[in-house]
Amino acid sequence: LAATGRLAASIAHEINNPLEAVQNSLYLLTRAVPEGTPQRSFLDIAxxxxxxxxxxxxxxxxxxxxxxxxxxxxxxALVLEAETLVAKRLREHAVRIEKELLPTLPLIHASAECR
Incomplete structure (x- = not known):
């Protein structure tokens, strides 16, 4: 049962990223299409x-x-890891991240899942 749960979680994570891209695209399209048009109805359904x-x-x-x-x-370290995870996508869209890391920041108490 635990293996099935891990598999379901893995599949869900893999599907979630492209799904978020689709949702973001739909949001942007919806803002550009007037309400009451057939196109808007299709966007609302999607x-x-x-x-x-x-x-x-x-x-x-x-x-x-x-x-x-x-x-x-x-x-x-969390910021750098997150940046590494999305770096390819950011480059594809010519997005540049500016960050100012402070090595003197204290450690925070957080879940290991943050990583």
Whole structure:
């Protein structure tokens, strides 16, 4: 059962990232299309259905919630890891991140899942 939960969580995570991109695109398109038009109706349907998919994915993730340990966490390391995870996508869209990391920041008490 635990293996099934891990598999469901893994699949949900893999689907969630492209789904978020679709939801963001739909949001931008919806803002550009006037209400009351057939195109807007289609966009509204697509938005509702992607929201439904998001809810299903959250339910899948609920099947597997490993116990998380809390502990000292370096905020600077978290920022660098997050940047690494999205770096390729940011480059593809010519997005540049400006950051000012402070090595003197104290560690925070956070879940290991932050990483």
């Amino acid at each position: 938005t509702r259905e992607t929201q439904r998919m998001s809810r299903i994915l959250r339910q899948m993730l609920g099947f597997y919630r490993p116990t998380t340990s809390m502990g000292p966490t370096d905020v600077n």
